[in-house]
Amino acid sequence: MGESAATVDVTIWDWLPQAAQEVEHYLERLLAEAAISAHAVDARAKKIESFQEKCRRKQYTDPLQDVTDTVAVRIITYSLTDRDRAERLLVDRFQIAENHNPGAAKPQSRRGYDCSHLVVTGERAGVEPGWLIAGGRLAQYFDTFGGLEIQLRTVAAHSWAEFEHARRYKGQPYQAISDHDRATVDQLFGAASDARRALDELFVAIDRVLANPTAPSSPPAALEEAAPPSGDPAGPPTGRQTPVQPAPLRTYLAERFPDDGEASAKGMQFACELIDACGLSSIEALARALEGVDSDQVRRLMDTATAVTRVRRLDDTLLARFGEEYIAATGALGNVPRRSQQLEWRYDRLRGKLPVSNAGRKR
Known part of the structure; x- marks a missing residue:
């Protein structure tokens, strides 16, 4: 039987920020090697209060294994093409416990969220050695916890998600308005989602032109x-x-x-x-x-x-x-x-x- 949230060794939180920093640097290097220029690669360690609250809410019996976002990373790319490329890099590099897009399960009326959520549990066998610091905190994290979450989304999808999170998911005014007004807000968020998808597609089109310019009629x-x-x-x-x-x-x-x-x-x-x-x-x-x-x-x-x-x-x-x-x-x-x-x-x-x-x- 695993330990409860109340009995988890709190000294773990002394080194978790270092594990977050190591995975951030690891992923920055991985993207750089593939010439993927991300808008942001941000890692964070969950605060112990948040960890304990999640364990109480979810009633986990083995918190260290069940909570898979004690360290989490968000990779934000400029285009869908780079997001998909980054995801393939992660799948090649790490052992993947989960890989899904929560937005795919939402009804049409609540459409808009678009983010790949991966839970990784360590490096795959046979990858190039030397990337994971021997004896480092990231290696210790993989030995201690059941997973590390990596989210990937585009700049446009990130903007939509942050606004939706603040205004609808966590927004008190949204809860206070009438059902009619909430339906109106939901429709507007759906329209914003459609505009966001169009923007992502336009960014892909721009990248295609930049990557395959018209050849000059004669070489310089x-x-x-x-x-x-x-x-x-x-x-x-x-x-x-x-x-x-x-x-x-x-x-x-x-x-x-x-x-x-x-x-x-x-x-x-x-x-x-x-x-x-x-x-x-x-x-x-x-x-x-x-x-x-x-x-x-x-x-x-x-x-x-x-x-x-x-x-x-x-x-x-x-x-x-x-x-x-x-x-x-x-x-x-x-x-x-x-x-x-x-x-x-x-x-x-x-x-x-x-x-x-x-x-x-x-x-």
């Missing part, structure tokens, strides 16, 4: 000048040829991306695999292949707020240089679920926006 002159001979992405070999190995590659990446973080030994080995998949046989060939790519512009277009490693910067720069061919060549490399799909998402941010207008300039 600078791009033509920068393009190496067909079939030889790095051009003919000249001078010294430094083999693509972790040590010299680490030096090259430190020079090209001085402001970004060092990669792990495993990350450097992955970088060597990426370069080999591009048919580049030396550090010099790599440098020549990337001469016409402005890595700073690539970073801005990726629009990720979190810090990334130099290997991630290299990955993005190679993607900018070789495009769809790079996705086909490297999409199956590494222990990264749906890497090919993630590369497609990231390439959507670059497609049509990177004429090599500064050929020969090294970054």
Whole structure:
């Protein structure tokens, strides 16, 4: 028999805020790796008073296992496309105990709520190690509690939900007005929901145009000048040829991306695999292949707020240089679920926006 709310160890609440901070940073990194720029990623730890009140109201017999939002996270994206992408990332990364949209069960007259609710119980077996801090509070949370809730919704859906929560769900005036007026308010909320759905669809349409712009009738002159001979992405070999190995590659990446973080030994080995998949046989060939790519512009277009490693910067720069061919060549490399799909998402941010207008300039 589990313990009651009254007997739960209250010292747990001393470290819950740290668990919330760790999961927030974890999810920010996960979204950044997939080039998903969220409007907000906010985690919170439930206050002990709220936890105890919920246990009394629900009459839970095993509170630590039954309350699955003791730590909860809300991810707010700009578009439905990014919301769905984020949800797929979570499903690939975590063990999922629940995944539903409470709004789907509401009657038509109360339509409008649109938010994916996931309860995760830990990382899935086989995911890339090192993301969950060993001995950290998030790992302790997964060992102690029955789940952690993650909500995903768009900016438009969030605005509707916050207003509805304040005016109708928790609003005292709504309870005080007549049945006729409440029916009117319900109709207006339904109309607002329809407008919100239309706004979400328009945002998706805008993203599609931005991701697939009309191709120019002819390539910019600078791009033509920068393009190496067909079939030889790095051009003919000249001078010294430094083999693509972790040590010299680490030096090259430190020079090209001085402001970004060092990669792990495993990350450097992955970088060597990426370069080999591009048919580049030396550090010099790599440098020549990337001469016409402005890595700073690539970073801005990726629009990720979190810090990334130099290997991630290299990955993005190679993607900018070789495009769809790079996705086909490297999409199956590494222990990264749906890497090919993630590369497609990231390439959507670059497609049509990177004429090599500064050929020969090294970054």
